[in-house]
Amino acid sequence: MKKYKEVFNLTHAIYRAANSSSDIKNLISALLKIIQQSFSLDSCSIVLFYPNKNPFIKGNLKKKKFSLKKGGKTILTKKEREIFKTGRAYFSKKTIVAPLIFINVLGLIILKKTKSKKYFEDTERKLLILLIEEISLVVRNFQIYEEHRKTIIGIVKALTQFLNKYSPSSIIHTQLIQKILKELAKIIPLTQQQLTSLEYATLLHDTGKIDIPQTLLKKNAPLSKEETEIIKRHPKKGVEILKNLQALRPVIPIILYHHEKYDGSGYPSGLKKKQIPLEARILSVIDAFDAMFFGRPYKKSLTLEECIKELKKNKGKQFDPQIVDSFIKVLNIKRIKKYLKEKSQKV
Structure with missing residues (x-):
């Protein structure tokens, strides 16, 4: 025995x-x-x-x-x-x-x-x-698994390159986010599968924008109500594009729900709090930070201090408070701050 x-x-x-x-x-x-x-x-x-x-x-x-x-x-x-x-x-x-x-x-x-x-x-x-x-x-x-993963990475790279040409402002700064995710996983318990799915989702979260006219994506002026509704369709459009790729199935819920808000005022389903998948709540913070720190065609970039202030301001509203607190801890790590400073000088 x-x-x-x-x-x-x-x-x-x-x-x-x-x-x-x-x-x-x-x-x-x-x-x-x-x-x-x-x-x-x-x-x-x-x-x-x-x-x-x-x-x-x-x-x-x-x-x-x-x-x-x-x-x-x-x-x-x-x-x-x-x-x-x-x-x-x-x-x-x-x-x-x-x-x-x-x-x-x-x-x-x-x-x-x-x-x-x-x-x-x-x-x-x-x-x-x-x-x-x-x-x-x-x-x-x-x-x-490694052979399968190489195939997935090939698919992700091809889709990302296409999306980058079509909608450059949709691409999150990969190297920075990978560094942040690695540190974030030390604070928020994430499995390797969750971490990998998040990495793919940061690259593919706005895939649905391929189905949106470029004139609308590149518009510098405020969007009309009708235009805003068109933009809001992109999470579901992204899911439609990726749903038949078996290898990317774990990424689908993250892409679909990354624009949901913690208070339930987001889209497409009006989910709130823990109804929103953990990875989608994390991506929501990442996506917002990337847009604030690096800027977008319709929005000037902010300093690190201003970004942190905005994240704190939207705790419990747009963002999960615990994720914001963990994210800010990562932003205050010395080597991350140094990397951000170097990147901000190139923006």
């Missing part, structure tokens, strides 16, 4: 690591920590194969020090190259080199007890064989 419980706990830890890893480096590091702790190792490594110019990624954990390198076959030992070819594991008293296989050899896992007096026990070998199947599946799924 104890053995089965151990296998279950390790399997759960492996899948939890996969779900919380944002890139392959984080995944390798997390898996190595689990393996090192489980087998009381002096060092362990994972090598993964990717069919590109530098096809091998090798992560190593020695004691608590993690390192990662990329390259060709030269970063592999003779034994590792041999196992990549044969797909057969190597076992000795103090070293195990086993292939990660999913149809083909995806990579290797290397376990060493070089300095300790202990050898690998038979139970440890059997446990490793069980875990290798799970790790192979996790690695392959992560590789598919």
Whole structure:
């Protein structure tokens, strides 16, 4: 019973690591920590194969020090190259080199007890064989996820470039917002999925403006009531354009509701408070700040202090008070303030 419980706990830890890893480096590091702790190792490594110019990624954990390198076959030992070819594991008293296989050899896992007096026990070998199947599946799924993510990024970039040409004022300043989102996620609990969706939404939130006449988008004078109603259609239009792209489904609610207001006076549905998705409430603040700080054809830019004053003024009305407070904390971080100062000089 104890053995089965151990296998279950390790399997759960492996899948939890996969779900919380944002890139392959984080995944390798997390898996190595689990393996090192489980087998009381002096060092362990994972090598993964990717069919590109530098096809091998090798992560190593020695004691608590993690390192990662990329390259060709030269970063592999003779034994590792041999196992990549044969797909057969190597076992000795103090070293195990086993292939990660999913149809083909995806990579290797290397376990060493070089300095300790202990050898690998038979139970440890059997446990490793069980875990290798799970790790192979996790690695392959992560590789598919990465391929999928590259496709999404390609779609997002293409749509963003088109939108930028059609309506330049719709584009949020990406580099700045990514920095802010990274810091904001430390204050407001966001999953990696939520953070990624927010990043995509900052690029695509005004996609629906493609369906609005450019003369109206570039108008410097105040809009008439009829023109305002046309502009208000853009969240729903954006959803219509993106709804059939399965990869962007998590972004849809953010785009649809980012013009809702905390007091219920926004559009398109008049949602209020927590009825508005968290990511949409965050994007609402981001979008407003970007428009204030960098300006728009119809609006002059404001100083950082003026932007903060406006955000505070609209707490509980246009914006979620907690998100505003968290956002202002991020704006007051020294490196963010420095970056904003540099950007403001270029506006």
